[in-house]
Amino acid sequence: MTVHPRESLAGLLEVLAPYGPTVVGSTPLGLQIPGSDIDIACEAADLDELDRVLVAAFQPFIVQSWRRPTIPAASVTTLRLAGTLVEVFAQPLPVLEQMAFRHMIIEGQLLRVFGGPLRAEVLRLKRDDGLGTEPAFAQALGLVTEDPYQALLRLEGLSDADLREARPMSAVNPVSSVSTLGDSEVVVEPLWRVELHLSDLERELLTTWWVRRLGFVSHAGAASVTTVQSYSRLEHSLGLLALVASFAPEDREARAAALLHDIGHLPFSHTFEHSTGLDHHTIGAGRIRELAPLLARHDIDAEAVIDIADGRAPSVLGSTTPGMRLDHFESFVRSGRAHGRTNVAPHVTLGRLRLHDGAIDTDAATAEYLRDLVVGEARSQVAPTNLAPIAVMQQLAAALLQDPMRATSTAQLAAMTDDDFWAAVLSCPATHDLALRLRTRPDLWSVAPVTDADPFALTTPSTLRLEVRRLYLDLPLVDGESSPPIDPAAHGLPHVPAEFLVLLDAG
Numbered sequence: 001m002t003v004h005p006r007e008s009l010a011g012l013l014e015v016l017a018p019y020g021p022t023v024v025g026s027t028p029l030g031l032q033i034p035g036s037d038i039d040i041a042c043e044a045a046d047l048d049e050l051d052r053v054l055v056a057a058f059q060p061f062i063v064q065s066w067r068r069p070t071i072p073a074a075s076v077t078t079l080r081l082a083g084t085l086v087e088v089f090a091q092p093l094p095v096l097e098q099m100a101f102r103h104m105i106i107e108g109q110l111l112r113v114f115g116g117p118l119r120a121e122v123l124r125l126k127r128d129d130g131l132g133t134e135p136a137f138a139q140a141l142g143l144v145t146e147d148p149y150q151a152l153l154r155l156e157g158l159s160d161a162d163l164r165e166a167r168p169m170s171a172v173n174p175v176s177s178v179s180t181l182g183d184s185e186v187v188v189e190p191l192w193r194v195e196l197h198l199s200d201l202e203r204e205l206l207t208t209w210w211v212r213r214l215g216f217v218s219h220a221g222a223a224s225v226t227t228v229q230s231y232s233r234l235e236h237s238l239g240l241l242a243l244v245a246s247f248a249p250e251d252r253e254a255r256a257a258a259l260l261h262d263i264g265h266l267p268f269s270h271t272f273e274h275s276t277g278l279d280h281h282t283i284g285a286g287r288i289r290e291l292a293p294l295l296a297r298h299d300i301d302a303e304a305v306i307d308i309a310d311g312r313a314p315s316v317l318g319s320t321t322p323g324m325r326l327d328h329f330e331s332f333v334r335s336g337r338a339h340g341r342t343n344v345a346p347h348v349t350l351g352r353l354r355l356h357d358g359a360i361d362t363d364a365a366t367a368e369y370l371r372d373l374v375v376g377e378a379r380s381q382v383a384p385t386n387l388a389p390i391a392v393m394q395q396l397a398a399a400l401l402q403d404p405m406r407a408t409s410t411a412q413l414a415a416m417t418d419d420d421f422w423a424a425v426l427s428c429p430a431t432h433d434l435a436l437r438l439r440t441r442p443d444l445w446s447v448a449p450v451t452d453a454d455p456f457a458l459t460t461p462s463t464l465r466l467e468v469r470r471l472y473l474d475l476p477l478v479d480g481e482s483s484p485p486i487d488p489a490a491h492g493l494p495h496v497p498a499e500f501l502v503l504l505d506a507g
Contacts, residue, residue: 009038009081012088015057019044019090024100026126026133029107031119033127037078037085041100044090047075054079054088070099099149103134106152110137113163129345139347142188142195180215180234182206189242191235191334193347196242199252201298202259208294210263210287211237216417220335221269222389223380224418226442229338233262233269239334240317243326247355248316256300257308257317261327263287266414267421268393274469275394276401276410281310283414316355322482323359324370324474331472336373339380344369353476361477370476371483375491378471382494388445391464391502392438396425403430450499464502471496 025039125136138148182203214234218224264284292302311318425435475483
């Protein structure tokens with residue numbers, strides 16, 4: 001037998017010719033991404049003989065070799081040829097019967113049936129979430145509750161028409177993917193990759209204005225003006241519903257509370273609460289009571305939902321046990337993803353969590369990862385990109401409320417969306433110039449902490465003062481035990497309450 005020790009895929013295929021080598025996996029499907037390896041399936045009655053052949057021909061290029069305890073057993077050899085990893089997988093089984101080949105045939109059919117949207121989603125999951133090809137297909141298809149490899153094999157043998165009729169891919173079906181219209185019984189929450197089977201109540205709630213309004217209120221508040229954190233309160237609420245459905249799918253009151261817990265938020269979320277004396281919990285309770293007849297039609301008590309949403313009633317959303325709750329966990333991960341702080345796919349993190357009396361419990365490594373996200377969120381909270389637009393927006397709101405020509409009430413302010421607020425301050429002569437400047441040149445404001453030594457040293461007629469009253473530093477439990485608290489000073493964070501000066505530069 002001729003030996004081909006050269007660093008060549010062609011040479012490898014020639015050496016493997018007696019074993020019927022077949023390239024399988026992402027490469028034939030056009031789903032390879034930077035760093036993808038090339039998978040070659042072979043039929044070898046004698047795995048030891050194949051191992052000897054590969055060592056004799058390609059020993060300098062072998063990275064590792066091992067036996068995989070499949071049935072039947074498999075030989076797996078990884079080589080590096082011309083900078084590319086190549087994995088040779090062999091079993092005493094015809095290639096056509098091996099899992100890798102069968103998966104490739106199914107995946108090729110799925111790509112043919114569902115086309116570009118499926119291909120794009122699989123590539124995104126492989127690139128952004130680090131998933132392998134089969135797990136990426138399973139996620140994209142909404143097959144998130146079982147082993148991805150077995151889930152795909154269950155589609156084997158279906159005709160194209162059967163696949164279209166079954167509609168296994170929620171992400172391909174535009175009605176059931178991320179629709180917020182309440183027009184679909186099943187949606188796949190895109191951050192957590194949780195398949196949500198919406199109840200009649202949840203679908204009806206999604207058609208109400210107080211819930212739909214959340215789609216026009218930025219979760220980041222004023223920071224949406226100066227950062228890429230632009231998602232809405234509705235996205236967060238649907239994410240929380242997905243988390244509740246993961247841990248307590250039959251708790252109808254907690255699911256309703258997840259969807260309704262933020263409906264009391266003002267425009268730009270927390271931005272105006274302290275300066276106006278308004279409280280989103282109180283406002284939210286009133287709005288939930290407005291929805292009491294709707295809730296009652298589905299045998300849900302509005303007061304019970306309010307108690308769960310506000311954390312007064314033990315539930316999957318909260319209890320008396322100190323620790324991180326699902327609401328804040330959802331916010332930390334969603335915000336961290338928007339700011340590039342996450343390095344673990346959210347659905348993977350979710351899979352490592354337990355709930356202990358409403359508090360998140362996890363392993364030590366995941367708890368440390370969540371601690372980093374909490375610190376990162378706190379730093380964003382006290383960053384100039386958050387503090388400066390908050391202070392200016394509070395000044396705009398105060399001027400709007402005091403303008404006798406507009407006669408805007410705090411109740412009207414509380415009912416506004418973000419767009420409503422911008423329309424109001426841009427159309428009001430008393431606030432137009434400042435609002436336009438904030439939108440076009442937010443970089444003109446700088447922020448400095450107030451010091452005990454000279455709290456008024458930087459004060460000018462245009463200086464604004466802003467107080468930060470709270471940092472969200474709740475941590476998960478670690479195997480049932482409390483985590484050591486975060487020391488703000490150790491992370492460059494202020495002790496709260498803390499005052500800041502927001503100064504308008506000369507530009």
